[in-house]
Amino acid sequence: xxxxxxxxxxxxxxxxxxxxxxxxxxxxxxxxxxxxxxxxxxxxxxxxxxxxxxxxxxxxxxxxxxxxxxxxxxxxxxxxxxxxxxxxxxxxxxxxxxxxxxxxxxxxxxxxxxxxxxxxxxxxxxxxxxxxxxxxxxxxxxxxxxxxxxxxxxxxxxxxxxxxxxxxxxxxxxxxxxxxxxxxxxxxxxxxxxxxxxxxxxxxxxxxxxxxxxxxxxxxxxxxxxxxxxxxxxxxxxxxxxxxxxxxxxxxxxxxxxxxxxxxxxxxxxxxxxxxxxxxxxxxxxxxxxxxxxxxxxxxxxxxxxxxxxxxxxxxxxxxxxxxxxxxxxxxxxxxxxxxxxxxxxxxxxxxxxxxxxxxxxxxxxxxxxxxxxxxxxxxx
Ligand code: PMP
Numbered sequence: 001x002x003x004x005x006x007x008x009x010x011x012x013x014x015x016x017x018x019x020x021x022x023x024x025x026x027x028x029x030x031x032x033x034x035x036x037x038x039x040x041x042x043x044x045x046x047x048x049x050x051x052x053x054x055x056x057x058x059x060x061x062x063x064x065x066x067x068x069x070x071x072x073x074x075x076x077x078x079x080x081x082x083x084x085x086x087x088x089x090x091x092x093x094x095x096x097x098x099x100x101x102x103x104x105x106x107x108x109x110x111x112x113x114x115x116x117x118x119x120x121x122x123x124x125x126x127x128x129x130x131x132x133x134x135x136x137x138x139x140x141x142x143x144x145x146x147x148x149x150x151x152x153x154x155x156x157x158x159x160x161x162x163x164x165x166x167x168x169x170x171x172x173x174x175x176x177x178x179x180x181x182x183x184x185x186x187x188x189x190x191x192x193x194x195x196x197x198x199x200x201x202x203x204x205x206x207x208x209x210x211x212x213x214x215x216x217x218x219x220x221x222x223x224x225x226x227x228x229x230x231x232x233x234x235x236x237x238x239x240x241x242x243x244x245x246x247x248x249x250x251x252x253x254x255x256x257x258x259x260x261x262x263x264x265x266x267x268x269x270x271x272x273x274x275x276x277x278x279x280x281x282x283x284x285x286x287x288x289x290x291x292x293x294x295x296x297x298x299x300x301x302x303x304x305x306x307x308x309x310x311x312x313x314x315x316x317x318x319x320x321x322x323x324x325x326x327x328x329x330x331x332x333x334x335x336x337x338x339x340x341x342x343x344x345x346x347x348x349x350x351x352x353x354x355x356x357x358x359x360x361x362x363x364x365x366x367x368x369x370x371x372x373x374x375x376x377x378x379x380x381x
Contacts, residue, residue, distance in 0.1 A: 064200025
């Protein structure tokens with residue numbers, strides 16, 4: 001049965017990537033692997049827009065987040081976590097579990113981080129005790145994107161590392177690792193990279209490598225120093241997830257052929273179509289336009305109708321799968337993912353299904369109005 005999977009991850013996998021996943025195994029200590037490894041790391045660097053090293057872990061995105069804590073923060077050290085939702089909270093929790101002294105700045109869910117608040121907090125740290133600032137690029141739980149260059153600048157010349165979770169951001173929106181001076185950036189396979197879940201990518205700056213060398217925290221599997229040592233030979237320290245890597249090779253080819261600027265423009269257009277369509281149905285959006293994500297849109301359920309009822313109607317009647325709300329937003333919102341292998345006509349289909357589902361749920365909607373608003377955006381672009 002054809003399903004429309006519009007989650008903010010896992011995202012649909014293109015046929016060419018599926019074929020890439022189905023290749024025979026090769027010797028991960030042999031010459032073919034070295035060639036693949038080199039191709040992948042070079043390709044990832046292009047997507048990350050960096051000359052820094054990019055390490056590939058066979059793990060969920062959270063594994064990459066853990067690596068971004070375990071390698072740079074020693075027990076007892078101070079860190080500052082900027083949270084605008086569920087994934088910012090997760091970064092803080094990982095830091096806590098690794099024994100860091102965590103200071104957290106919380107912004108209301110649905111809003112972006114205020115760079116002035118961060119700048120104030122940094123200015124108060126006159127003894128420069130804060131070792132790292134953790135920031136979420138695209139907060140998947142709310143559909144809000146943080147202004148990374150602004151937040152980075154808020155640090156001034158404070159020496160803290162700037163560590164970014166861009167698991168749902170990279171490849172769906174602009175991210176310039178080097179130009180924006182981002183020390184560590186974490187990304188994952190099951191979002192814009194269009195591969196099944198199971199790989200995380202972590203970029204490491206020169207300053208971050210220096211911190212990793214001094215870090216006293218216990219780590220083995222997640223040790224980026226081991227990864228660096230083996231990368232010199234074109235290998236990984238432990239048996240890699242080979243199917244994922246041959247899939248990644250295909251995904252990188254697709255990304256290069258469409259071109260990053262075009263990909264970013266497409267994601268913006270998909271976001272604009274979703275927002276115009278949903279608004280034309282009379283529904284409200286959680287995020288303001290200025291901070292709205294090009295990867296995922298959070299829609300408030302109308303009064304009197306549960307978000308999860310809309311979701312189950314979408315799934316049962318039309319085989320359209322969207323995500324629900326997390327934590328405090330549970331059953332209040334539903335989230336439409338529009339990143340990766342998603343095209344304009346997929347959005348029109350989903351908006352059409354949403355209008356019909358709303359009608360089934362007893363909400364007054366003029367069929368075709370949301371679709372039309374999105375079509376108009378598409379025609380104008
Ligand atoms: N950070 C962000 C911003 C995410 O969107 C996700 C996945 N939704 C993660 C981290 C965690 O990724 P995973 O579920 O693969 O561990």
